[in-house]
Amino acid sequence: MAKDPKPVDPDKMSRRAQFVETYRMAKKSDSRLNLWILGSLLVGGVIGFVVFWILPGEGVLGIVLSVIGALLVGTMLAMIVFGRRAQRAAYAQMEGQPGAAAAALRMLRRGWKSDPVIAFTKQQDVVHRVIGPPGIVLVGEGNPHRLRQLMTAERRKHERVASEVPIHEVVCGNGEGQVPLSKLVKHVQKLGRSVKPAEMTDILNRLKALDANRSSIPLPKGPVPTSMKGMRGQMRGR
Structure with a gap:
């Protein structure tokens, strides 16, 4: 009978692995997570595009700056929303559990x-x-x-x-x-x-x-998310 894989210490996980694990954990209890991330990405993209469009710049330079601004602001807002939703999902999973x-x-x-x-x-x-x-x-x-x-x-x-x-x-x-x-x-x-x-x-x-x-x-046993420590940055929306 195959043994279950040994859990990986969150502190030894790469940033990418931590992000993926956080997403999986949040998705289990937040079915609308993808919609929130996509919506915040689009809203942030529109805001970034408009802000950078009104800055001094014409022609190709203005378009390039606006696109870059849309990507930066959209990504930043999406990460903030993802962090908040992930934090809420983690607390929901832990609520009422020993430890x-x-x-x-x-x-x-x-x-x-x-x-x-x-x-x-x-x-x-x-x-x-x-x-x-x-x-x-x-x-x-x-x-x-x-x-x-x-x-x-x-x-x-x-x-x-x-x-x-x-x-x-x-x-x-x-x-x-x-x-x-x-x-x-x-x-x-x-x-x-x-x-x-x-x-x-x-x-x-x-x-x-x-x-x-x-x-x-x-420590009292219970289904407490083991990824909490290694994912503090994402959980705070940073």
């Missing part, structure tokens, strides 16, 4: 460190950790009542080793006071800038001692 918040947090840019599942319950309520400009961010997903006790315990543990570092608590979900999965990354990024890049190393070193006492915690 969805951890997958979304992988899209954070450089300067952030994400540690999935630093604490959990038997019912698969989990707490993830992000370290970045706001300080330490504890992100919980699961039952809010069980998470309250779990996150309080994690806050106390972190305060023992990094008492002067700001600690934020975020619960990912669709309930009152929770942050929806699609807005999680932006919410975390807007928590402020209390920690300088030079201080990150010191914080990470302090947390090593805390993490060394933890048992190995596996």
